[in-house]
Amino acid sequence: MSDDDFTVIRSQVKDFVRKQVVPRELEIMDTDAIPEDLRAKVRDMGLFGYAIPQEFGGLGLNLVQDVELAMELGYTSLALRSMFGTNNGIAGQVLVGFGTDEQKQQWLGRLASGEVVASFALTEPGAGSNPAGLRTKAVRDGEDWVLNGDKRWITNAPLADLFVTFARTRPADGSGAGIAVFLVPADTPGVSVGVKDRKMGQEGAWTSDVTFTDVRVPASAIIGGSEDVGYRAALTSLARGRVHIAALSVGAAQRALDESVAFAAASTQGGTPIGSFQLVQAMLADMQAGVMAGRALARDAAAMWVSGEDRRIAPSVAKLFCTEMVGKVADLAVQIHGGTGYMREVPVERIYREVRLLRLYEGTSEIQRLIIGGGLVKAAQQGR
Ligand SMILES: Cc1cc2nc3c(=O)[nH]c(=O)nc-3n(C[C@H](O)[C@H](O)[C@H](O)COP(=O)(O)OP(=O)(O)OC[C@H]3O[C@@H](n4cnc5c(N)ncnc54)[C@H](O)[C@@H]3O)c2cc1C
CATH class of the missing domain: 1.20.140.10 (Butyryl-CoA Dehydrogenase, subunit A, domain 3)
Structure with missing residues (x-):
């Protein structure tokens, strides 16, 4: 996005945060939710896709512009940013940087519009700081992959339509960590989202466990079309x-x-x-x-x-x-x-x-x- 266009977006976001969100911080805290009208405004401003390329309907901000926006968003309840943070950030960027053309066409437009909320499902009990220790398994079965495992504290899981899910396809060896990334729609049979976690802060931003039990996805669900791209x-x-x-x-x-x-x-x-x-x-x-x-x-x-x-x-x-x-x-x-x-x-x-x-x-x-x-x-x- 050009610098001039970005200046306009940044001042709109600053205005929105300071005039419309700051006065409602207590409401967000007390209800543990972002009010629906604020969510709609965020969608209208294109924030669900601010870092998604314009060809897919996003605003296409680069990281230099992203940090300017983040400094504005950090000024209020962090739950506001969390609502669309995974679409643009850790989940969306996996697709932007490593998805196949077909995967990008299928998902990025809907992520950018806010129709789809994506979660980044990496952490497991015993595999937080060291994701190489993750135990969720993906086993090839004909043309499909079958996933089994437990993820925890996954941001936006209770709202998610798509889990960008990390799973082991083989033991780590000299050629790599043996971890691939799968695009798992939340309504796939065998995906189960746990109760909302009770946290110290960031009311309005939700996390929960996600369990995968014999979850079957097609070969086209593997990010980048390759087992070796995920890690x-x-x-x-x-x-x-x-x-x-x-x-x-x-x-x-x-x-x-x-x-x-x-x-x-x-x-x-x-x-x-x-x-x-x-x-x-x-x-x-x-x-x-x-x-x-x-x-x-x-x-x-x-x-x-x-x-x-x-x-x-x-x-x-x-x-x-x-x-x-x-x-x-x-x-x-x-x-x-x-x-x-x-x-x-x-x-x-x-x-x-x-x-x-x-x-x-x-x-x-x-x-x-x-x-x-x-x-x-x-x-x-x-x-x-
Ligand atoms: C609110 C919330 C939202 C989250 N959202 C997501 C999400 O959307 N997706 C997702 O995948 N995960 C998410 N996480 C998980 C988060 O990324 C992990 O909690 C984090 O990476 C730390 O891992 P851990 O909790 O297992 O702690 P541990 O790794 O067990 O760490 C415990 C302590 O040991 C230290 N430690 C660990 N290894 C080493 C080492 N090698 N050397 C020195 N010190 C070490 C750590 O620094 C820390 O002080 C979320 C967590 C929270 C609390």
Whole structure:
């Protein structure tokens, strides 16, 4: 998308978030749902397909534009972004990057319009940080594949029409991880979605277990038409998603900061605004520094992704720094609010709980450190 067109989209999204979603954050929290009228507006704005190519009906934003949008979306309840995040992100990008022409034609248009919600079904009990340990099996039976296994904490599973499902087709060996990715419509016999999980935060974003019992799909359901594409697809899709999560963190940190500045300027102790106390100013200064550093880093990592300069270490650096940063910023925001910050109706209380997830999913902070450190040493050993 051209820069001019993107400027318009970005300002529409910013307006929508600040004027229409922010005032309804408590409703989202209390009902554990995104109101249907907001969902319809999101669909009308094309957000279910913002990162899906225009030829399939999406907005076709690249990652540099994606991070700008993510910073706006991070400013409010993270459940809003979660509603269409999997279509554009970890699930949709597997199809965009690795699907066959037929698979793209079949699914991408409906993902972009929001008619279909896709979930990314990788994690299993015992296979989270290390997806190579996954045990869901796909066994060839004539022209079909038959899947059996259990997935857990799958975002949007209770609403999903399509599961982008990772399964082992053979033991890992020298030629690869032995993991393929299958497109499994949610109404396929044998697919069972568990009850909605009860989580710490991000009310309105739903996860649940998904069980596959003798689920039969045709050979055309395998991503890229090959058993050997899946694992690479997962790693690439997750790496791209890390830059997006970094930008989302910056948006949430900016909101926590804005709430804190407003509170510090208005709230008094003994008649003195708490913002006059230098120890409070120091907290605000640390928050501002974190937000600005995170914003620059997320933008830099996105530019390196788009140019192809670095699609491995930079995404992990951005996710590690920005998700840790927003954790600290949210903590300081609660501190500045004093007891008020511990109360349910106050935005920083919600932000404090919501951003905790960002350090856990799509690769924990420890896994990002392993990718960064391991990548640096490997490059040195290869003389790069
Ligand atoms: C709300 C929510 C939504 C989610 N949505 C999805 C989804 O849509 N699709 C999906 O597939 N998954 C999803 N997940 C799963 C998520 O990606 C995993 O929880 C995450 O990858 C961590 O895996 P785990 O929970 O098994 O923890 P573990 O991997 O068991 O980690 C536990 C601890 O051990 C550390 N650790 C693990 N391995 C190492 C190592 N080698 N070296 C050092 N430390 C290590 C971790 O960093 C962590 O601190 C979701 C999870 C949540 C909570």
